[in-house]
Amino acid sequence: TTSIADSIAPNVVPPQLAVHLPTSRTDTLAPATREGRPAHCMQLTPIKSLNPYQSVWTIEGRVIQKGNLNNYNTEKRTGQVFSFDIIDKSNSDIVVTSFDLAATSYYNQIQLGKTYTIKGGTLRPAKKDYNNSTTPWDIILDLDSSVKLSTNQSVNIPQYLFRFKTIAEINSTPAKSTIDLLAIALSITAPSTIRKSDSTFSHKRTVVLSDNSALCIEATLWGAFSDNEGKLLSELCATQTSIRPVLAIKRAKTTTFKGTTLATGPNTQIFIDPDIPEAHALRAWFTSLASTTAYPSVSIGKIEKTDIAGIKSSSQL
Structure with missing residues (x-):
């Protein structure tokens, strides 16, 4: 959804509106974790509780926006970047970004409206010029991160989030x-x-x-x-x-x-x-x-x- 300059988002978070819509239960589902355990057996971290002092965390959320696979060009390197937004059942959302080979991999994997579990990413301060997510952090994924289609395509997770x-x-x-x-x-x-x-x-x-x-x-x-x-x-x-x-x-x-x-x-x-x-x-x-x-x-x-x-x-x- 962004170039490098686009992984950035606004300072004031106004009151939010979360819209719950029915979700189909006929989807073909994959294991929720690398070990194959379903999400309900895992200790999930609310998105609003994420902070860089946590060494281990796993979040579960629905993809509410999927960006494009964009090219970037800086003085040091060129490559590709991909971002998507997810929201969890607490109505908190966060921007997830990946670069280069990881960007290509996750762009092909992520589907708008689906629910995923994510772990193994790096948290960095969100730049508040290009998104108005509720959290002060963005997640950066690499090829060692885990992004799995959740077994819990829950109707309790909003389909959209507006403020x-x-x-x-x-x-x-x-x-x-x-x-x-x-x-x-x-x-x-x-x-x-x-x-x-x-x-x-x-x-x-x-x-x-x-x-x-x-x-x-x-x-x-x-x-x-x-x-x-x-x-x-x-x-x-x-x-x-x-x-x-x-x-x-x-x-x-x-x-x-x-x-x-x-x-x-x-x-x-x-x-x-x-x-x-x-x-x-x-x-x-x-x-x-x-x-x-x-x-x-x-x-x-x-x-x-x-x-x-x-x-x-x-x-x-």
Whole structure:
């Protein structure tokens, strides 16, 4: 999910929301440990209790985010890096990173949504620029570490973990913070092509988001997010006359150019119309808005306003 610079995550951990969803019990399971003992026979360490003074620990958690196998290039060496996030039944999460041959091995092994036991990694201080995990540590795995598919694909371990901030809260958040947002997608632009500093090209779209803090904010969807989620959002908004999609964005980055804005990054996840209580409540709020509603946008210095009523009655953007 990251380059070397990406194994890093934010300073303030807001209140968390853990979402429990059913898990299939028809999976093909493997032994949970190198010795073949099932996880329930092991002494498991809660993720929140991990610290570098422990010589031996074993954690069990569900993979809630799987990154890409990325290349890195430094003055000393080149190689590959792979990261994934896991959460345990105590609703604590941590970023797990591996490099080079270990990165290739674990990238091929790890499956999103599955539960694993992990032991034999090294703990290092988490760099809080690229993830907002609950723990102050990251785990670094090597080829001697043990990562085994757990025999306990437990429904007691959350499927997702969000720590939503409102747009009002995001407006007072420092630049380059990593945040989660649940909002209504009011409008989205057509894709455009941008030439980047490395002379490569990337697509982008800008989506206007609103929540019940009575504000709007702009979020830029880059690359694959523009091509995939952005395209789907555009289609949904064009075909639904009075309903707009609900967007759950995990690990967006804040900027302060032209007010407060958001942008996707290598660790971002986007969920469209997630089946969680908070999303249903937000949609009900949006549906109940009066016809005269207009909200200021934090992305343009609170000068202009977005006419919610006009958007609700429009069949396209």
